[in-house]
Amino acid sequence: MYLKSLVLKGFKSFADRSVLSLEPGITAIVGPNGSGKSNISDSVLWVLGERNAKNLRGQAMEDVIFAGSSARKSVGIAEVDLVLDNTDGTLPVDYTEVAVTRRMYRSGESEYLINGALARRMDVLDILHDSGLGTGTHSIISQGSLDSILQSKPEDRRAIIEEAAGVLKHKQRKLKSQRKLEQMDVHLTRVRDVAAEVE
Numbered sequence: 001m002y003l004k005s006l007v008l009k010g011f012k013s014f015a016d017r018s019v020l021s022l023e024p025g026i027t028a029i030v031g032p033n034g035s036g037k038s039n040i041s042d043s044v045l046w047v048l049g050e051r052n053a054k055n056l057r058g059q060a061m062e063d064v065i066f067a068g069s070s071a072r073k074s075v076g077i078a079e080v081d082l083v084l085d086n087t088d089g090t091l092p093v094d095y096t097e098v099a100v101t102r103r104m105y106r107s108g109e110s111e112y113l114i115n116g117a118l119a120r121r122m123d124v125l126d127i128l129h130d131s132g133l134g135t136g137t138h139s140i141i142s143q144g145s146l147d148s149i150l151q152s153k154p155e156d157r158r159a160i161i162e163e164a165a166g167v168l169k170h171k172q173r174k175l176k177s178q179r180k181l182e183q184m185d186v187h188l189t190r191v192r193d194v195a196a197e198v199e
């Protein structure tokens with residue numbers, strides 16, 4: 001799986017539709033200060049479901065919508081399409097290409113699409129769950145966070161390494177399963193109580 005293309009429209013400084021076509025391997029984006037390099041990584045975080053405006057270097061989520069410049073008016077919608085090549089089947093869907101789209105209106109309303117069909121944020125997160133992509137993962141290291149990783153406590157750093165290595169998701173699943181088992185125990189006790197009452 002690799003990031004095949006990114007299409008930005010009305011997102012931060014990208015007022016016009018801008019298409020970034022990427023190849024497998026390493027891609028470097030270079031440009032002068034303030035030209036929009038970080039806005040590109042923000043768009044990846046955003047389309048993958050980020051809900052915290054601060055993680056996108058804004059005050060409110062509406063800050064992702066192009067706010068206008070001296071040369072042009074603001075727009076009402078921000079939209080990002082992220083296309084992943086899935087020929088190796090990393091993502092658990094029967095498509096060789098998966099396009100995730102997120103749109104946001106000035107009203108604050110956000111919508112997601114997967115391969116053009118309306119979807120919930122949860123569906124996007126579910127598809128990406130095992131891929132190492134998604135919100136809260138450290139596949140995207142923003143400016144400044146490298147310092148905080150280097151200065152973090154050993155146990156916090158271990159959690160980051162575990163997450164990057166894909167161990168954390170198994171730990172989370174284990175925890176989820178343990179919680180389900182505990183719930184089942186409670187239900188079972190309740191069923192036994194009811195059965196005893198009936199007898």
Ligand code: ATP
Pocket residue numbers: 011012013014031032033034035036037038039040063064065066067068
């Ligand atoms: P540096 O190399 O200094 O880190 P950069 O290339 O990463 O810079 P960004 O931080 O991605 O640059 O882009 C900053 C630019 O994006 C600023 O000019 C800012 O005004 C513009 N910008 C951010 N949000 C919006 C928005 N909602 N509408 C219009 N422009 C925006």
